[in-house]
Amino acid sequence: MENQINYYKISRKEWSGFYKDQVAPLTEAELEKIKSLNDRISLADVSDIYLPLVHLLHLFFKTHQQQQDDQAKFLGIRPHKVPFILGIAGSVAVGKSTTARLLKVLLSAHFPAKKVDLITTDGFLYPNATLKKKRLMKRKGFPESYDMERLINFINDVKNNLPAKAPVYSHKIYDIVPGEYETIASPDILIVEGINVLQLPSKQQIYVSDFFDFSIYVDAKEEHIKRWYLERFGMLLDTAFKDPTNYYYPYALGDCAKAFAMAEAVWDEIDHPNLHDYILPTKKRADLIIVKGKDHLIDELLLRKY
Ligand SMILES: Nc1ncnc2c1ncn2[C@@H]1O[C@H](COP(=O)(O)OP(=O)(O)OP(=O)(O)O)[C@@H](O)[C@H]1O
Ligand SMILES: CC(C)(CO)[C@@H](O)C(=O)NCCC(=O)O
Numbered sequence: 001m002e003n004q005i006n007y008y009k010i011s012r013k014e015w016s017g018f019y020k021d022q023v024a025p026l027t028e029a030e031l032e033k034i035k036s037l038n039d040r041i042s043l044a045d046v047s048d049i050y051l052p053l054v055h056l057l058h059l060f061f062k063t064h065q066q067q068q069d070d071q072a073k074f075l076g077i078r079p080h081k082v083p084f085i086l087g088i089a090g091s092v093a094v095g096k097s098t099t100a101r102l103l104k105v106l107l108s109a110h111f112p113a114k115k116v117d118l119i120t121t122d123g124f125l126y127p128n129a130t131l132k133k134k135r136l137m138k139r140k141g142f143p144e145s146y147d148m149e150r151l152i153n154f155i156n157d158v159k160n161n162l163p164a165k166a167p168v169y170s171h172k173i174y175d176i177v178p179g180e181y182e183t184i185a186s187p188d189i190l191i192v193e194g195i196n197v198l199q200l201p202s203k204q205q206i207y208v209s210d211f212f213d214f215s216i217y218v219d220a221k222e223e224h225i226k227r228w229y230l231e232r233f234g235m236l237l238d239t240a241f242k243d244p245t246n247y248y249y250p251y252a253l254g255d256c257a258k259a260f261a262m263a264e265a266v267w268d269e270i271d272h273p274n275l276h277d278y279i280l281p282t283k284k285r286a287d288l289i290i291v292k293g294k295d296h297l298i299d300e301l302l303l304r305k306y
């Protein structure tokens with residue numbers, strides 16, 4: 001384990017030995033559930049990386065509850081549930097939502113009595129019509145393209161155990177789905193995944209991360225992330241060609257090379273500058289940085305010391 005200024009740098013091999021025997025192995029049904037999330041998820045990653053991580057999250061969860069109970073006692077009020085919020089940050093296409101969905105399955109499996117919910121901050125992007133009005137269509141994903149106040153109010157409601165409604169974004173229509181919402185009601189654990197979750201607000205007094213009890217940054221070399229972005233674009237095209245309502249339908253019907261050139265330009269002109277200017281600078285705010293290699297396997301982890 002390498003001792004950096006404020007992180008422990010831990011190799012895959014070393015991490016995989018942490019608390020391995022204390023975490024129950026997954027059942028066939030749970031493994032099936034993981035495979036149905038994404039059949040390319042490595043089961044070695046699940047047992048070597050994610051099971052020790054679930055153990056670590058359990059430790060943080062217990063401390064969080066104890067602290068809340070102690071504070072309630074101090075204030076002379078009734079102890080009450082305060083949801084544990086786990087933030088997951090990183091570049092577009094680095095695998096945040098896959099990591100988030102995997103953690104949801106694993107946390108639900110290990111704590112069957114706990115309610116684990118998941119949202120993505122994509123739903124708090126302004127709809128395309130608003131982005132067009134604000135001339136922000138080429139800035140989708142940049143800080144100014146999100147309604148941060150709405151996101152902060154949403155998380156504040158969740159923390160206060162009030163039912164909270166999140167708008168829904170669809171990659172298929174490349175826009176917010178009109179009139180569709182996801183309601184989060186009194187979870188024990190809420191996973192909040194998005195490129196902007198560790199960013200500083202431009203106008204608000206508080207950060208989204210002020211509500212986090214633990215945060216993870218998913219990291220990888222940019223050359224890999226760009227490839228994953230283009231691979232995912234290829235998969236989107238494969239499903240789009242049967243569906244005229246799909247945003248990518250015209251690209252799926254047209255010249256394939258031109259479609260990929262368009263996707264590459266979007267990466268180079270939008271997602272790459274966003275990564276460098278606004279997402280990467282938030283990395284060192286995370287409690288845990290997980291570093292993925294070229295095949296999505298996790299090579300090393302950096303755990304914040306204090
Ligand atoms: N552990 C993994 N194993 C194999 N493939 C993965 C893994 N994680 C992600 N991928 C693949 O990489 C691509 C990007 O993943 P994902 O959609 O989870 O990224 P994201 O960071 O949530 O992206 P966005 O910010 O655009 O929503 C997808 O094609 C996904 O299937
Ligand atoms: C929705 C976001 C911002 C984040 O997931 C991203 O996937 C996106 O659509 N970025 C805009 C540029 C692009 O189309 O990739």
